[in-house]
Amino acid sequence: MPTIRDVAKMAGVSVATVSRVINQSGYVNTKTRAKVLHAMKHLNYKPSTVARGLAGKKMHFIALILPDISNPFFSELARAVEDVAQQHDFTVFLCNSDNDDNKEANYIEVLKKKNVDGLIISSNTFNEKDIESFRDDKIPVVILDRSIINEGYSIVRSKNREGARLAVHHLLEHGCRKIAHISGPQKTDTGRERLYGYEDVVKLFSWYDPTLIEEGQFQIEGSDIALQNLLRRHPDIDGIFAGNDLMALGVLKELRKQGLRVPTDIAVCGFDGIMLTKLTQPTITTVAQPIYQMGAKAAKMLVQKIRGEQTGSQLFEFEVKLIEGESTQRNHCKNS
Incomplete structure (x- = not known):
């Protein structure tokens, strides 16, 4: 040797x-x-x-903190980060915070003691003070699929607000006349931006009411309750924009349970573009993010920071596109 x-x-x-x-x-x-x-x-x-x-004082380790590795969206992000890291001779520590801020804080303390070279974080429970401590220790940080108020951070995300508008316009163009929204957690900017995009479009219509919005948790669990609440308040809704694909899956299941047909009775659109949307019956229309490319970009950006090839903050936003499935294929008629 x-x-x-x-x-x-x-x-x-x-x-x-x-x-x-x-x-x-x-x-x-x-x-x-x-x-x-x-x-x-x-x-x-x-x-x-x-x-x-x-x-x-470096171990060629990159840490990746994700909120829920069971969500296929985050699994795909992790795969991309790991692929790029290995290409540059880095090993990835994968930390699943389970949307628990205490667990996330513990991870951060452990990672700093392990002399990691850099951190990529996508979190529903951001504690900016904890993240700031990484910068105090001269450890580069990249924020993935989220935003942060403080300046000076590099961020990789997609155009969430624009994608939400795309989803709602699509539902309108396919004959929906009263569209509800199951939003993501409003403590996350991702959930807020998609809600704002929904409101940008529907607030122009006389039928709009704030009670057409029900907050979910970006998970299948709970989306059934959210849908039940919406139908109880507005039994005449004929379109649902779910804040992510997992919640759209939960909506599909609950609609079938209630004997409502998709898309004939209610059309459904999700957000993310995970593979599961192609496996359901009917298949789900979704606003797709370039998930793998986002993870790869975040990893490349972090490696550049670690090597001193890039300094300062960067914001990189990916375009999104609507992929039409069977869940919105109704009669094509403009809403009026």
């Missing part, structure tokens, strides 16, 4: 120079760095992660 001394000998440099290249610390000119990297590749030399951590 080749050693760091073998690399140094082949490259014609000192062991200390090879160490600086491996740990990305200290100055090494471009020509010398290229020689070292060539020698490492030629010898198939794989530096010890532990040794790098001891030498440079």
